[in-house]
Amino acid sequence: MSKGLVVVGSVALDSVEANGTVHDDVLGGSASFFSTAASYFAPVKLVAVVGEDMPEQHLSFLGSRGVDLTGLERAKGKTFRWKGRYSSDLASRTTLDTQLNVFADFKPRLPEAWRDGEFLFLGNIHPSLQLDVLTQVHKPRLVAMDTMNFWIEGELAALAKVLEKVDLLVINDEEARLLSKEHNLPRAARAIRAMGPKTVIVKRGESGALLFHEHGVFAAPAYPLEQVIDPTGAGDTFAGGFMGYLARVRDVGPQAVRRAMFYGSVMASFCVEDYSLDRLRSLSEGEIEGRYRAFRDLTHFEDVRL
Amino acid sequence: MSKGLVVVGSVALDSVEANGTVHDDVLGGSASFFSTAASYFAPVKLVAVVGEDMPEQHLSFLGSRGVDLTGLERAKGKTFRWKGRYSSDLASRTTLDTQLNVFADFKPRLPEAWRDGEFLFLGNIHPSLQLDVLTQVHKPRLVAMDTMNFWIEGELAALAKVLEKVDLLVINDEEARLLSKEHNLPRAARAIRAMGPKTVIVKRGESGALLFHEHGVFAAPAYPLEQVIDPTGAGDTFAGGFMGYLARVRDVGPQAVRRAMFYGSVMASFCVEDYSLDRLRSLSEGEIEGRYRAFRDLTHFEDVRL
Numbered sequence: 001m002s003k004g005l006v007v008v009g010s011v012a013l014d015s016v017e018a019n020g021t022v023h024d025d026v027l028g029g030s031a032s033f034f035s036t037a038a039s040y041f042a043p044v045k046l047v048a049v050v051g052e053d054m055p056e057q058h059l060s061f062l063g064s065r066g067v068d069l070t071g072l073e074r075a076k077g078k079t080f081r082w083k084g085r086y087s088s089d090l091a092s093r094t095t096l097d098t099q100l101n102v103f104a105d106f107k108p109r110l111p112e113a114w115r116d117g118e119f120l121f122l123g124n125i126h127p128s129l130q131l132d133v134l135t136q137v138h139k140p141r142l143v144a145m146d147t148m149n150f151w152i153e154g155e156l157a158a159l160a161k162v163l164e165k166v167d168l169l170v171i172n173d174e175e176a177r178l179l180s181k182e183h184n185l186p187r188a189a190r191a192i193r194a195m196g197p198k199t200v201i202v203k204r205g206e207s208g209a210l211l212f213h214e215h216g217v218f219a220a221p222a223y224p225l226e227q228v229i230d231p232t233g234a235g236d237t238f239a240g241g242f243m244g245y246l247a248r249v250r251d252v253g254p255q256a257v258r259r260a261m262f263y264g265s266v267m268a269s270f271c272v273e274d275y276s277l278d279r280l281r282s283l284s285e286g287e288i289e290g291r292y293r294a295f296r297d298l299t300h301f302e303d304v305r306l
Numbered sequence: 307m308s309k310g311l312v313v314v315g316s317v318a319l320d321s322v323e324a325n326g327t328v329h330d331d332v333l334g335g336s337a338s339f340f341s342t343a344a345s346y347f348a349p350v351k352l353v354a355v356v357g358e359d360m361p362e363q364h365l366s367f368l369g370s371r372g373v374d375l376t377g378l379e380r381a382k383g384k385t386f387r388w389k390g391r392y393s394s395d396l397a398s399r400t401t402l403d404t405q406l407n408v409f410a411d412f413k414p415r416l417p418e419a420w421r422d423g424e425f426l427f428l429g430n431i432h433p434s435l436q437l438d439v440l441t442q443v444h445k446p447r448l449v450a451m452d453t454m455n456f457w458i459e460g461e462l463a464a465l466a467k468v469l470e471k472v473d474l475l476v477i478n479d480e481e482a483r484l485l486s487k488e489h490n491l492p493r494a495a496r497a498i499r500a501m502g503p504k505t506v507i508v509k510r511g512e513s514g515a516l517l518f519h520e521h522g523v524f525a526a527p528a529y530p531l532e533q534v535i536d537p538t539g540a541g542d543t544f545a546g547g548f549m550g551y552l553a554r555v556r557d558v559g560p561q562a563v564r565r566a567m568f569y570g571s572v573m574a575s576f577c578v579e580d581y582s583l584d585r586l587r588s589l590s591e592g593e594i595e596g597r598y599r600a601f602r603d604l605t606h607f608e609d610v611r612l
Contacts (some may be wrong), residue, residue, distance in 0.1 A: 043382075089489040183395040187531040206491075207513035219604050221525040224516055244425040258607035272560055298525045299605045301564035 005247040007034050008047040008108045008133050010080050017085040017276060018230045026276035027058040028082060030123035030146065033233035036238025036280045037267040039065040040288060040296050042247035045114050047071035051079040051102040061281065071112050075102040090228055106130020110136045119247040121239060124148050127158035134165050141281065144168035144243060152179050156202055163196040170239045172203045185210060203235050211261055215254040220261040223269040230275045234268045237280065241267030266291045312416045312554040313340050313430020314439050315352040316386050322581060324536045332582035333364040334388060336429035336452065339539035342586045343546030345371040346594060348553035351420050353377035357385040357408040367587065376417050381408040396534055416442045425553040427545060431453050433464035440471050448558050450474035450549060460604050467484040469502040476545045479510045491516060492523065509541050517567055521560040524600040526567040527604055529575040534580045541575045542588065547573030572597045
């Protein structure tokens, strides 16, 4: 039995404006999307903080997905809040407001029993906190992390220290370019791999995701959906599906990682079909397998030599 | 034996500024890239016009690739010229000068013997000329076409008439959005398919190409190259590899079309590795098959059910 998948990140209340409507105080945060997606594959242990204003229904939803909330701190004050607006084509977004609130003083602490977790995901938080989490774990089989432009621009020294210690970085294309100072993505990935992580996954939104590791390159497409409602959390959902699949099969070999890229893409394709993580609330195994087959059909062809 | 592949389009002299160097009077034009790429798969018959300034070496190169130049008109005056400059990241380009020259009065005429050609590609020329070519052919098995924003914006009525009569449109993402007035690509493709072509291929540069037809959607990746030199002609090269493969196997079924998407991508990946069509001048079968296998490795994984 898996010793589980531990995620450290944010649980937030989001206000999202997309497709002409506003959704206030919906469940958001990197760890919420990650945990929910991963919960379809493996038991998830969540380390995060929320304030007194976090509606109980959001936490009980995570609990209903089997997410272990022992590591969720409930602090005095307000929950981390993010407010954003998407352009009408959903291709870009503007952050209207960010309130760190209880997240400003967050010191992640892993419950003792979680410290021998096999799979660890360090969500997008201050690199010093990511580093601190690494001192708390024993010998995880795979440590993956995310980061963002804010830390790349402002906390590069701390970020470099974390990068040295992790196995895998999941990052979007613009962040990969910023971190590596290379526009070309294969060169950017190569430069980042030289900073520490043996494996780099570059997320490219509707262009899918690229995996760079010692075994070469792998491309997973995004599913060409006719209706996209809200892209918020798609990257974290990808990471959740990816890590959840690996934790489920307890395999980090090159073929498992390729399949994990597809399961990550499958979960991300559901995520964008509704606001917040609503589409991820009650997927059936059949829906997940059906979308997985649709992804297979999207790229598969019968090979015939010329 | 194939009754061949006929292409109507431009043969040009380009001046290209990319990666800090300028290359003047290099062989360019949609039909040059198309023909050269397709020539690796099937005999190509070229209908185009050049002026008196076209260096003989360019034409003899096309001849050396087995391209039949019977339909190439040599007119008084200067050859069609295009001058452009790429941004340092090669992600965008500026057209500095366009001189139609002999192309302004071009009236494509197919040699009598070519009119029963099985495969026809209408390169990016005035839609009225594309329509005129269609009156000259008998019953081709597959007619594909390209177009551009200039005709979409200025000659929509003529373009609509051509679209009604072709089987397949190859178009880039921005043109697909402009033509359909839909930002979402699957919806754009659906709208374009309602205009006539049963099959729509949307080229997305370094994000690969999407195929939309009655059998669903298929995604071919672009190869993540570490070194891109000159993207000029990549789209026409894709079309050449795609149509060349279909003409070679004389099969337009769904599996053949998927493989053709890969061969199109293979040829486009070579195209961008050097200026003009220099990289396409002398590829070996081994190089093409090697790149094809690299593309397979890029997307293939062993399927294991959860």
